Amino acid sequence: MLDEALDLFLGSRCVGCDRPGRMLCPTCRGGLSVRAGLTWPSPVPEGLVPPWATSAYEGAVRALVVGHKDRGQWGHRRVLGDLLAVAVRGAGAGLDPDVPLLLVPVPSRPGAGRQRGYDATTALVRTAAARLRGERRVTVASLLVSRGAADQAGLDARARAVNVRHSMHCPSPGLAGVARRWPRVHVVVCDDVLTTGATAREAQRALEAVGLPPVAIAAVAATRRSARQVA
Numbered sequence: 001m002l003d004e005a006l007d008l009f010l011g012s013r014c015v016g017c018d019r020p021g022r023m024l025c026p027t028c029r030g031g032l033s034v035r036a037g038l039t040w041p042s043p044v045p046e047g048l049v050p051p052w053a054t055s056a057y058e059g060a061v062r063a064l065v066v067g068h069k070d071r072g073q074w075g076h077r078r079v080l081g082d083l084l085a086v087a088v089r090g091a092g093a094g095l096d097p098d099v100p101l102l103l104v105p106v107p108s109r110p111g112a113g114r115q116r117g118y119d120a121t122t123a124l125v126r127t128a129a130a131r132l133r134g135e136r137r138v139t140v141a142s143l144l145v146s147r148g149a150a151d152q153a154g155l156d157a158r159a160r161a162v163n164v165r166h167s168m169h170c171p172s173p174g175l176a177g178v179a180r181r182w183p184r185v186h187v188v189v190c191d192d193v194l195t196t197g198a199t200a201r202e203a204q205r206a207l208e209a210v211g212l213p214p215v216a217i218a219a220v221a222a223t224r225r226s227a228r229q230v231a
């Protein structure tokens with residue numbers, strides 16, 4: 001009844017099953033993963049730290065990510081942030097709980113993702129951090145800046161790796177602030193989707209270059225080739 005009323009007045013439909021009503025119906029919401037697993041891409045970028053994700057990048061999760069990132073459906077931030085929190089929890093499970101987690105969002109390309117002042121990935125990371133604060137110390141620092149690789153869509157793993165190489169760096173003012181406030185941290189690189197791992201690997205390289213080696217990658221979802229390994 002409520003869903004029918006919502007559809008009547010708002011014309012909204014579930015992004016997962018297209019049922020009239022809420023943007024994400026209770027059935028599709030209940031079908032989202034509550035566990036994270038290791039999702040190694042194939043091939044694995046050399047030296048990549050363990051990548052964690054909750055879901056295959058398909059179905060409702062894919063629709064949520066695309067809606068949030070590309071269609072201004074910022075209301076999906078909450079559910080996607082919850083999923084990212086699950087991935088971060090997986091990544092942090094074996095780490096010293098007394099050492100804070102420092103979540104570093106993968107930066108958006110200049111001009112992309114920051115339209116209307118909204119950085120989609122950073123918004124998810126902040127939501128995930130808020131979820132996790134009751135469990136352990138966690139902070140978010142947008143340390144990385146992208147110099148602007150071309151859009152990765154349509155590129156294969158090798159082309160993506162070449163395209164993104166040395167496209168990120170870590171300006172010193174942000175770093176100095178982190179070093180002052182958080183002398184000891186476990187760094188986790190966070191993104192919405194893990195595809196070939198090239199972008200995450202570049203973020204890892206840029207952080208290693210300034211003495212902040214990440215211990216893991218956490219993503220909401222991973223493309224199918226890697227997500228087969230989700231437990």
Ligand SMILES: [Zn+2]
Binds near residue numbers: 015027029
């Ligand atoms: Zn649905």
